[in-house]
Amino acid sequence: MELPRLQAPSLKELFIKEMEAQILSGKLPIGSKLPSEREIAEAMGVSRAVVNAGLMEMARKGFLEIKPRSGAFVADYRRKGTSETLLSIMNFNGGMLGKQEIKSILELRLVLETLALELAIPRMTDEDIKVIKGHLDRYAAAENPQAAAEAAFCFHYEIGVLSGNTLLPLIFYSFRTPVIMLWKRYIQLHGKDKLYKNIRSIYEQVSQRNVTEAVRVFQEAVNQTISGGVSIYYE
Numbered sequence: 001m002e003l004p005r006l007q008a009p010s011l012k013e014l015f016i017k018e019m020e021a022q023i024l025s026g027k028l029p030i031g032s033k034l035p036s037e038r039e040i041a042e043a044m045g046v047s048r049a050v051v052n053a054g055l056m057e058m059a060r061k062g063f064l065e066i067k068p069r070s071g072a073f074v075a076d077y078r079r080k081g082t083s084e085t086l087l088s089i090m091n092f093n094g095g096m097l098g099k100q101e102i103k104s105i106l107e108l109r110l111v112l113e114t115l116a117l118e119l120a121i122p123r124m125t126d127e128d129i130k131v132i133k134g135h136l137d138r139y140a141a142a143e144n145p146q147a148a149a150e151a152a153f154c155f156h157y158e159i160g161v162l163s164g165n166t167l168l169p170l171i172f173y174s175f176r177t178p179v180i181m182l183w184k185r186y187i188q189l190h191g192k193d194k195l196y197k198n199i200r201s202i203y204e205q206v207s208q209r210n211v212t213e214a215v216r217v218f219q220e221a222v223n224q225t226i227s228g229g230v231s232i233y234y235e
Helices: 011-024 037-044 048-060 083-092 099-123 126-141 145-162 168-174 176-190 192-207 211-227
Strands: 064-067 071-074
Touching: 011 048, 011 083, 037 048, 048 064, 083 176, 099 145, 099 168, 099 176, 099 192, 099 211, 126 145, 126 192, 145 168, 145 176, 145 192, 168 176, 176 192, 192 211
Parallel strands: none
Antiparallel strands: 064 071
């Protein structure tokens, strides 16, 4: 049995986690000004270098806005955040997302993966079809929800790659963690076979180069989840 090596988080990581928690909990409201780096360092018992690096990282993720000669201010992360901001929200909520965040991810998938199917299917070779089938087979052989969810991601991600659009796979991959989390939840709630049936139905239409039916099958499955007919929302 192989066990992973444990690694303690750095002071910078701990600092960012605590500051993000202060923002996400509302203790540091949007628009509020942070104390100076020196004051924060003294209060939290870390160096100014740790504070400076942490604040820069939080600004990059959309949590802060740093104004020269004015200081750091809590930004509206809902407007200025990235996919990394979404991961921070997940971590703050114990790995869970709210209903609106889940619905938003599903709506984004609906648009982007429809485009991916429309672009990819007409240009797919027989070898491309075999690669997609390999991900379907990997899903079928998965022994736990995590492995199955990762295989499901690879199936859909591969279609994005085959679309020929250089941005689609980058966008897909940036949402890898939350999407895998949602598929894992789907499997835990509704069973591995139900998701397999959905993925296989898409594969069958893709293998027949039937763009219209592939899109219809995909959209029907996602719309059922968005509406709550096959719910993955947290109560």
